[in-house]
Amino acid sequence: MSYLKITLAILLLGVSATLSAQEVKNADLLQNIESRDKISLNGTWEIIIDPLENGYYSHRYQPRRNGYFKDDQMKSPSDLVEYNFDTDLQLLVPGDWNTQLEKLYYYEGTVWYKKDFSYEGGANELAYLYFEAVNYEATVYVNGEKVGSHIGGYTPFQFEVSSLLKKGDNFVVVKVDNKRKREAIPTINTDWWNYGGITRSVHLITTPKQHIADYSVQLEKGSTTNIKGWVEVKNAKDGESVTVSIPGLKKSVTAKTSGGKASFSIKAKPKLWSPKNPKLYEVKLSTASDEISDLIGFRTIETSGSKILLNGETIFMKGISIHEEAPFKTGRVTSPEECRILLGWAKELGCNFIRLAHYPHSETMVREAEKMGFLVWSEIPVYWTVLFDNEPTYANAQNQLTEMISRDKNRAAVVLWSVANETPEGEPRLHFLSNLAKHARALDNTRLITAALDTQGFRDGSKFIEDPLGEVVDVIGINNYCGWYSVDPADCGMIKWATDYNKPMIMSEVGGGALYGMHGDKTERWTEEYQADVYKNNIEMMRNIDFLAGASPWILMDFRSARRHLRRIQGDFNRKGLISEQGMRKQAFFILQDYYLNENK
Template sequence: MQLLTYPRDSYSLDGEWQAIPDQYEMFRDYFDDFVDDEDGDSAALPDDEGQPALSFESIYEPSASGTDDITDFNIYDGYSVAVPSSWGEEIPEFRHFEGWVWFARTFDREAIDERDRTFLRFGAVNYKAEVWLNGERLGEHEGGYTPFSFEVSDELRDGENVIVLRMDNERYEDGIPNESTDWYNFGGVNRSVDLVSVPETYLRNFKVETTVGDDSVDVRVDAWLDGPDADAEASVTLPELGVDESLTSDSDGRLSAELSFDRDDLTLWSPDDPRLYEIELAYGTDAVTDRVGFREVEVRGSDILVNGEEIWLRGIALHEEVAGKGRALDTEDVQTRFQWINELSCNFARLAHYPHTEEMARTADEEGILLWEEVPAYWDVNFGDEDVQELYRQQLRELIQRDWNRASVALWSIANETDHNDETRNEVLPEMAEYVRSLDDTRLVTAACFADETDDGIVVRDPLEDDLDVVGINEYFGWYYGDSDDMQHFQDDPDGTPVVISETGGGAKWGNHGTEDDRWTEEYQAAIYRGQTEAAAANEQVAGMSPWILFDFRAPMRQNEYQRGYNRKGVVDQHGRKKKSFHVLRDFYTSNPRQ
């Protein structure tokens, strides 16, 4: 169960850390096979006076670094980098480095407001992480975009404590994502690091689910405890709604409460009115507070409904990236994204192709923007490998349990552009869809798929459609093939599965002008947007769209004279300058298509 940290008081470990690149992977136990003392421990070569001069202790041992020896690393004096950060952006000479990097910092125990138990929590480390505290190994984590934590209650020492982290941002054939992606591999401690202290038995996480009826709104609250004591009283409070109810234990070991309201007694969350209510859960001496919205998302025929009312998703897709900063967004960066999203008159955004910072979903709650969130099951995943399948489930679980209380999150996506002719993929992805529903069946399950051109028109032949609530279609008519308005030939079924055009568009370099027939010009891209939006609005089964993409982003495979390492399909460039397509899309959305 994901550790709930956001509403809790915590001690931030953000700030200056020391980074040490380890391209040859030498600093972790490398010399153990060469030099051992009589006890089998790491030894050291003596100097002329018989004193150790060169330490063979591994880098995670605090005593292995210092100023009195000639060890080839020093965790107290490496490259100074900020955390959170994409470390190659912090140190330009390592911008393209992929491999092991060690991070270290110290903190004083007296600075922590300790309770009975303390956890060390990382918001995200790309891609693999292994962590030590005071030389004691805490554990490891794989996956570059989701949070993880370790209990450190027994490892904390009085006075100075030393954290050492090994980050590995290599690309792996059996990883998720695997070796090939169409985005840049920003390595680093890309999100915040915190120490979180809690009572011996505490609220590990909770979930709020809403069912909307004609006259009533039913709310179920579930909570999970961690610890030996299960005898204290648990409660849920919604001050603005006059609720103060006990949580009761059920047969699954969860604490739960079921609440019911007259529909007129509360305001449902929606893009038009993103109303949030304060909620507090308490157990013994532990308490967590949050702000949640009550709403229901469902499908009826080819329509997507919010609180029983049809909505057409006016969206945009985006990556998590800032020029010069990589994937380490701050609050100002998040706000800038929502300024663009709101200026486009969007009510929807696709957070591609991996979990973005939690602050995006929390801000979307406030702004009334529905979200598509996904894990990086992208292109050629080794679906048949059982370890890969377990990693797949882990990443889904970590994302869902982090964001399942965000009213803005409407769709969980399980894959992007995977081969629908792959029989193994067609066996595994339906299982992942059901796994998502087992964690959270209050949202819609989707995936970004392909459409096929036939003599009868454009159709979806992906067998995964039968297991999805909403089908995403990635298509680039007018750019890679065909004409921009070819989606008018989609063989739509008004009673079929809702379709969201999850990607469409074309490339343009900002400031490059010409005619609508000149590729890579703003005019060419704008013409694609005019054709695509008109075709989408005319199709009954299309329930929305999220064109590709909000802003230009780093992509190593894109190297022609217009791109130079950037995917130029943004309606804004990487510096925030709007292209003509931005205004075409804004004008289309402000005309309220299908509403």
């Protein structure tokens, strides 16, 4: 476990800082897990609901040596063991607990998960326990021994557990805690459901002891003919060979490792990835002991004044915002099929761009979007009023940003890294977000940095973008709910916008709510007619913004939110979707569709 993650665990969890001899170091994240040898640990897991955390703390509130992670069993009728995973409840993984068990609908706290699995292993291999996401704090044990912890509900993490596994039967226990905390990322108050649990897939991945751990393959910034990158080889000695080949381009190069990495450069003229032609090339990486392959696209993304240029040409980003909420059944998205349904609706809407709000969505979602030709805005959950003057909060945010970029750096579809949404102006916030932007650029200088802003003033009769964060980002996102939270919809079309920043603007949120099937006059709240009128007038407003480079209205589909209490209309759903949670299109869907298909070709 890195020093940063240990520090986060201490400060945010308040548990002991001492690492036992059995704790296993959290390895750097493996790239491209679909190309690995792996055993799926998905399916039914045994669980114990533990709101008082009795499985971790004694009655003196001290960590227990024989907590639930030991999976103790009665050995004689007189033994006292006050828990039993095998006779308790069960949940499906991946999945959230809120929609699987009615008693856990609003639950926030600790649930223990346990899974038995078989492992045969090999003398020359390493084993990694890989979690695609657990919300929010996960403490992982293998065969009763702690291997480490992770904070953050939307990014993957792994532990190298070879030394703890034995041939035959093994078990893993995960303590999952989704309690909201003021100092966390996100913080206490959000407008989406706090789905708890092991919400994405779990794998046991095996590799050779010397293996390809990570890599970056993309066009050099400013070039369409020079593919550059690096390959990190775990346990490599200096001078070992790494081969990178792209059969579709008839190109291959061999580089030598130095300090565990081999850097390379390939001169080529790839067909550039774009929404109209989402071309992906097979890229093969190999060493003497390991070989993996990936599908990678090549494109350029940059700005010129108020324009966004994809492959050197201006593109208007016709988008929609999407939450990781499953269609029809709601709850967390857990399958490729659910990803494809959401993306299919966005394609029907006429989109070439999606904003994956307000946190990193699954790798499956990003890869499916890439195949279908969507540009992607990817975001970390620095949302509303986090503790901008708290160092551990910043460390948490930076770690989540690092994990997001690490996972998706080879995805051509991702063109925007977003560092925040609707954060209040102030010096601590500006310092916090400026440092995040700087960190993102240090990790990846080939993409654009953005943030969704919601504070605008007035100057000379125009809405004026004056947020100082505009100086920091490459593309300015603006959330503006004209006709819903301010003024009448009819007044929106007359609003003019101005800015001192010579940068592109994306209207990152705009819209209003409606209950599908509720009809009435366009002046009546919650009717489809009211929502449609909001869209008509906001589209008129956007037509008059000469520095507008795109839009991602809020939102594709209705989604659960504990903030939304209006019975018979909201019922724990944010109703700003263009499509209901049951897949029914509202009138506003067709208003936006017409704008995208007929005006912005």
